[in-house]
Amino acid sequence: MKPTRLAAVAGIAVIGLALAGCSGSSSSGSGGGDAASGQDSRGPITYVQGKDNSNVVRPLVAKWNAAHPSEKVTFKEQSDQADQQHDDLVQHFQAKDANYDVVDVDVVWTAEFAAKGWLTPLTGKMKIDTSKLLPSTVATATYNKTLFAAPQTSDGGLLYYRSDLIKTPPTTWDEMMADCDIAKQAGIGCYAGQFAKYEGLTVNTAEAINGAGGSILAKDGVTPTVDTAAAKKGLQNLVDAFKDGNIPAEAITYQEEQGRTAFEAGKLLFLRNWPYVYSLAKTDGSSTVKDTFGIAPLPGDTGIGASTLGGHNAAISVYSKHKATAHDFLEFLESNETQSFFATQGSLAPVVASLYSDPTLVEKLPYLPVLLKSIQSAVPRPVSPFYPAVTGAIQDNAYAALKGSKTVDQALKDMQAAIKAAG
Template sequence: MFRPFAVALAVLAAAGCAAAGETGGGEPGTGGTGPITFATGRDTTAYLQPLLDRWNQAHPAEKVTLLELPEAADEQRAQMVANLQARSSRYDVLGLDVVLTAEFAENGWIIPLERGYFPLDKFLPPVVDTAVYKDKLWAVPYTSNAGLLYYRTDLVKKPPRTWAELRAQAQEITEKHDIEGYAGQFLAYEGLTVNFSEAVQSAGGQILGPDGDEVTLDTAKAATALGFLQQGLREGWIPEESLNYKEEESRLAFQEGRLAFARNWPHAYGPARSRLGEKMAVTRLPGLDGPGSSSLGGSNLAISAYSRHQHTAREFIRYFTSLENERRVLTEGSFPPVWAELYDDPELIKRFPYLPVLKESILAAKPRAASANYNQLSLVIASSVAKALNPPFKDTADDVAASLKAELEEIIRTQ
């Protein structure tokens, strides 16, 4: 939820930080060394500080301080933007949601990085794409994410690979059992943009070109994607209450036994497994003619253009994204890592059984629209799709797809 008061406070705080930072030593530049700050979302699993402590013990003159931002992604962005617009040197390393790379690069808030300085060839290829904008590397992948289909193994003999199979199984289960069929995140927010993007990709389409400066939405494929979701709501195997679902609501509905199928991120696996045990499993998202394509999630590490210790920041990022620390990202933080080999480690698979499926999902996933105006694009997509999904379904999928394409083209023309 967008919170004007929180954003106002962030602007004031950032301005204060800028004023205080002007008396610090050195100017922004790639050669600066010294203490740095790491600004990222709130650490809900308390795994970050031990990693920072290891760095600090080895680098007493270049210690890193953790600055925890709000947990909500929109509030994190607002606070970072306020700081950077004030040209404050308060933040050195930024933990960015993958969708922010283009915006922050386009505005000159972060600096380009040398590809050869980081082991990008060891990372899952689609993950690296989230850190690239206009053929330059602007950040280093730190965690990844991809949507998965959660399903009840006691009700599903063979997990669905196509939308038709999902529809048939969900209908049969809802008729025979006291349980709803399928749900994703269908409230009008970023989650709906993600779900719609996945549906479009899974129908063989895409919304924007790779540089985010061209609308490539095929209205027929977009209408097919939207029509699939409308059909589920009309027929009842997608419950109407899911129109109010975000990640948490859909997670609870599945693990509490109210859904046979649910689309969610890997973070939902642990709670669901502890509640349902062997009665649940995950597979790739289904698509029109076979397995579908997820939207890529995760976070990247970038360096503020106003940091006075950019050399230290770069060294810290290389340390923080090392194989050893990426293993801890998974085992201690429960976040999907970016190193490919970790997904094939037998010990890790035993502890995190979803890793092979998640690797497949990440490799088949696509980054969300790389655009400096991503937030505006996302708002338009979520609003249009929500209008189409809410009864009484006055607008056809074809009309909504055509209207959406026109709106997106207008945003791109004026950016």
């Protein structure tokens, strides 16, 4: 279960609420599906999700199937690329495919899919209990004041560091850049994140801007605010780090997995990535840092930075013929037992608030308190039916700045105009 797939609600405001009047009915839209159809029907269903990197999904599906022999779940595994996962879902929704019953939805896709009438509102017979969940996760599954998905896993960016080389992790960006001298002495790269031109670059750019005191959107949730001094400082930090080698040149091609394997191979002092890396770095046979890495919050301008809120939600397609079974499967995914398994098997961030202080879990996963801080201080990406255009504007211009084909000033000016046009 790849977290970026492609991950406290503050900062980047919610476009979706401002644009809700354009979307028509909350239960149907351009998709033409019938949300009410099949709500009492039970039978086999298919669950669609990205690549199961940590072998989390298959054991859960097997457990469900053993208890529900007449309502078995078939796991349809997508690629490990968030953009490809998104396009695959869109194609099947447009084809009104009844075989995509429950789909794993990146938090930034909820509004887009709900506005197009592809997701079954979780109201009435489909209602689920969200009282035990982290409020920020519920917000990511809500569009036009209606819950359209079940929060499944949350996510917050973390700073992985070599604890054998750094005794105290940096709390500010400048401190981290100063520590790069240690990396040079050790003959390894200093810092990497996700800088290839895809959704991960939107995440990393947003963290750089928010961490420097800037923002992507104003509080009205509509007006872009990237053409500012604070936003410039954030993006400039990344550009300067590439120029002086503190971010290795090859990191311009990094997505999550490339950064993870580089860190596990001992080639990096610092890595920005998601919680799933913890489990793999501890257990991979090829990992050279099993006992020599630590985890800290992302550094910001004057202290702890602003992670981008990540995570995934499980939604029921309006075209599903067995929505009653699909509904029960959502509740199964949100159970404390399943959420604990997500954490221990795949080091995925649970959505059940109480698990972050569960003594047994914290003993197994000592990073949980740090992760909770990351999630609580996280800033969500824009929630918008037009999100593909918004993230495209961020990616195109940030990448141009990192490559040096645009100045930071020009990149932010163009980003501002493109985000405005997207809405």
